[in-house]
Amino acid sequence: MKLAIELLGWVSIVLNLVGNEMLGRKRTGGWPVRLAANAGWMAYSISVFAWPLFVNHIVFTISNSRGWWQWHRQDRARRSIQADTACVCRCPGCVANGAD
Numbered sequence: 001m002k003l004a005i006e007l008l009g010w011v012s013i014v015l016n017l018v019g020n021e022m023l024g025r026k027r028t029g030g031w032p033v034r035l036a037a038n039a040g041w042m043a044y045s046i047s048v049f050a051w052p053l054f055v056n057h058i059v060f061t062i063s064n065s066r067g068w069w070q071w072h073r074q075d076r077a078r079r080s081i082q083a084d085t086a087c088v089c090r091c092p093g094c095v096a097n098g099a100d
């Protein structure tokens, strides 16, 4: 169990780094990767009773969700001007509506 928890921590670090790198390159896929990293950190912090870390990743989850929402809104605004261009926000709402 201890090994599984430690592995979860390392996987979460990798997801953090990959998600940040993707967002730095303006790749929308970085948002779900970041959200997965936050979920990993929350599970990890519960496992080791690290409550400040848990709160930290609740805050990051809210912040990352808002960031993705901002990209969605900007993409909506862009597409209202350039109607024939594809959706690039790739948020769950747009994907479900077949906007891609």
Ligand SMILES: [Zn+2]
Pocket: 072, 073, 075, 089, 090, 091, 092, 093, 094, 095
């Ligand atoms: Zn969207």
